[in-house]
Amino acid sequence: MQGKEPNTLLQDFIEKCQVHNLKVTPQRVAIYRELFDSTEHPTVDAMFQVVKKKFPNISYDTVSRTMLTFAEIGMVDLVEVYGGAKRFDPNVSNHHHLHCVSCGKIFDFHSDHYNNLEIPDDVRRAFTVLTSRVVLKGICEKCSNPGKISP
Amino acid sequence: MQGKEPNTLLQDFIEKCQVHNLKVTPQRVAIYRELFDSTEHPTVDAMFQVVKKKFPNISYDTVSRTMLTFAEIGMVDLVEVYGGAKRFDPNVSNHHHLHCVSCGKIFDFHSDHYNNLEIPDDVRRAFTVLTSRVVLKGICEKCSNPGKISP
DNA sequence: TGACAAATAAGAATAATTCTTATTTAAGAA
DNA sequence: TTCTTAAATAAGAATTATTCTTATTTGTCA
Missing domain, CATH: 1.10.10.10 (Winged helix-like DNA-binding domain superfamily/Winged helix DNA-binding domain)
Structure with a gap:
């Protein structure tokens, strides 16, 4: 925005x-x-x-x-969370999330490939799919290098 | 199990x-x-x-x-939720979720393709990625056909 | 400008979770 | 087997997140 x-x-x-x-x-x-x-x-x-x-x-x-x-x-x-308070995303364009399991922050990232995932046939038959998102869990840069001085 | x-x-x-x-x-x-x-x-x-x-x-x-x-x-x-109580998944094998936006139920589904998504380079450089899951939102069969008598 | 449904503030109520404390118990040692 | 001890538990208080209730205010439209 x-x-x-x-x-x-x-x-x-x-x-x-x-x-x-x-x-x-x-x-x-x-x-x-x-x-x-x-x-x-x-x-x-x-x-x-x-x-x-x-x-x-x-x-x-x-x-x-x-x-x-x-x-x-x-x-x-x-936004998807793992319990606790609701979280909101002002970015409603197609994007994906990485959750840092250490600090709890959620990072947006973009991927055309992920945007265009095909819905498996059996899922498509049983459900009306509205949105699709890839959710990664991992450890962010800051949490990986807690002592590092940022450039 | x-x-x-x-x-x-x-x-x-x-x-x-x-x-x-x-x-x-x-x-x-x-x-x-x-x-x-x-x-x-x-x-x-x-x-x-x-x-x-x-x-x-x-x-x-x-x-x-x-x-x-x-x-x-x-x-x-x-399990990922959109706020409220924590939810747990006894199935820890690689699988994916569909959230019915109508009834709130979470359905498991399987997809080899989704299991093997490549992590985008920029994400891989910045994060240590531990897990990956595709989360779909949609409407389940029951909610789509509320009156239907199950076979 | 006036009417009125919608929106708000304030605080009570509810839901979900965690903490505190005293008690009990599983598991290893004697 | 019995003893010891740290871990686990029950009960209830405290905390956190959210929603509800009620009285009041305020956009919006006629």
Whole structure:
């Protein structure tokens, strides 16, 4: 989202709200801004902490409901986790994830090959497949070299 | 696990415990039995409800700790979910998942092709990749045909 | 500008998990 | 077999994450 001008971004948001009959409230705008600034995969609480700085009396519940609403209309994705708090992904384009089993961070990566995996016949017969994602578990660079000074 | 005789199964369990310096307690045996009878991907609470029938005064905490311990030693897997309770997979062989977005069930499926996906070079350079899984989202047969009488 | 459904804040309630403490027990040593 | 001890357990408190309830506020549209 970094490539877009702020006004275009807000205009996009307003249009999406109109399409889905959602009111454009200042709370939603604030959450939207922070969410699409984020390159992480924030939890509700993480987003609450950030938004609260600019919108001190926003409630946790509002942040939670809003993020779920955004997920319902496909504005963000709910990310696969291994239990615990929900995490959200502002990047809804086709991509894949690597979970660091050491620090718990989730890293996005891209692969045309992974984007175009064929669905096995038996699966296709029994299910309507909507999305496909490759999920890797591993250890990230930082966790592999904890002492290393970054260049 | 259906193919193995009960005694062999128990023997396997005892050996795994010895290897990892875990005591063979009746609680652990009971949980192990139920877990490997299950073809679902149970939560702690689901397992607690089942085990409680045969072991009425077992505590939730014991079931929870035990399942996490089993996951730590690789006896079961922690399954990817989209928030909420942890779910466990007694099937630790290489397989893939389909999540029904309607009923929430997780279905296992197998694919040699998916088992042998190449890791993209840039990912391999930056991460030590331990496991790989394809996660599909879709709608299962039952949810697609809610009225249909099963054959 | 007014009406009204939708959205919000605040706090209570619920769900999932982990922690604390006292007690029990499996497993190896004597 | 009995003894010893660290590990495991039960019970309940505490914590974390989420959702619900209720009263109030506010976008949106007529």
